[in-house]
Amino acid sequence: MIALITGATKGIGKAITEALADRGYELFITSRNPRELEDLKDELIAKYDVTTVHYHAADLSVKKDRQELIEQINKSCPQLDILINNAGVYLASESMLKEEEHVIRYSMEVNLFAPFDLTRALIPLLKKSRHPHIINICSVASLHAYSGAASYSVSKHAFLGFSRNLRAELMPQKIKVTSLLPGSTWSNSWAGADLPRERIMEPEDVAKVVLCAIDLSPSAVMEEVMFGPMEGEL
Numbered sequence: 001m002i003a004l005i006t007g008a009t010k011g012i013g014k015a016i017t018e019a020l021a022d023r024g025y026e027l028f029i030t031s032r033n034p035r036e037l038e039d040l041k042d043e044l045i046a047k048y049d050v051t052t053v054h055y056h057a058a059d060l061s062v063k064k065d066r067q068e069l070i071e072q073i074n075k076s077c078p079q080l081d082i083l084i085n086n087a088g089v090y091l092a093s094e095s096m097l098k099e100e101e102h103v104i105r106y107s108m109e110v111n112l113f114a115p116f117d118l119t120r121a122l123i124p125l126l127k128k129s130r131h132p133h134i135i136n137i138c139s140v141a142s143l144h145a146y147s148g149a150a151s152y153s154v155s156k157h158a159f160l161g162f163s164r165n166l167r168a169e170l171m172p173q174k175i176k177v178t179s180l181l182p183g184s185t186w187s188n189s190w191a192g193a194d195l196p197r198e199r200i201m202e203p204e205d206v207a208k209v210v211l212c213a214i215d216l217s218p219s220a221v222m223e224e225v226m227f228g229p230m231e232g233e234l
């Protein structure tokens, strides 16, 4: 069983990668930093019972990098069982109406067009799996206005729209599509925030929900799940 995780080196992506390594999946991991990918590969092989970890560095905001990544995945993987579209960028901005145009364009490239390109290109590999599954890491910001990061919220709304349409379109082909909508979760985005750690979720909480989605029987699909900190969103 082969799983591909974007944004695998940190935060939520790393927790999901470790959970899948623990289950013995062959892995394909990607992010921008080749050194961090190589270190994570070594860490996974040392810590878990995984023998094969492929990696390729790509900046998902760049179309050419996305194409090279897709070529590399096709060279390395005879099939794909799980695609986790996790990589995302959060850019804070005071005002959507006043922010520079590049903020929303960059957010849309990474948070929408990258998973859009990757997913469409990888459908043939997913179809070779007996139980293919696409899991999209959306956000509570996919549902609500988000003051302080409006372009992020716009791009995550679009990503949820993509994920819902994908679910409808792939239903007859029995390719599962799951949209996860986590709330605040510890990651780099929160580094330096003056908060007690227990006030927000752990990345491993998101990984546990991914495992729940994967563990459902072939006749069931987890379509959308929203979950967040015990004491509410920040």
Ligand SMILES: NC(=O)c1ccc[n+]([C@@H]2O[C@H](COP(=O)([O-])OP(=O)(O)OC[C@H]3O[C@@H](n4cnc5c(N)ncnc54)[C@H](OP(=O)(O)O)[C@@H]3O)[C@@H](O)[C@H]2O)c1
Pocket (backbone or CB within 6 Å): 006, 007, 008, 009, 010, 011, 012, 013, 030, 031, 032, 033, 036, 058, 059, 060, 061, 086, 087, 088, 089, 090, 110, 137, 138, 139, 140, 181, 182, 183, 184, 185, 186, 187, 188, 189
């Ligand atoms: N943390 C939260 O509170 C929260 C809540 C709801 C949803 N989410 C969503 O969960 C996902 C993961 O978030 P996170 O907080 O775990 O993020 P994170 O800790 O910042 O990690 C992001 C991962 O994506 C990679 N990445 C970032 N920009 C990239 C690019 N342009 N091209 C390729 N890879 C890139 C990073 O590696 P490099 O920097 O080396 O490329 C890293 O591996 C995102 O989609 C986010 O929107 C997060």
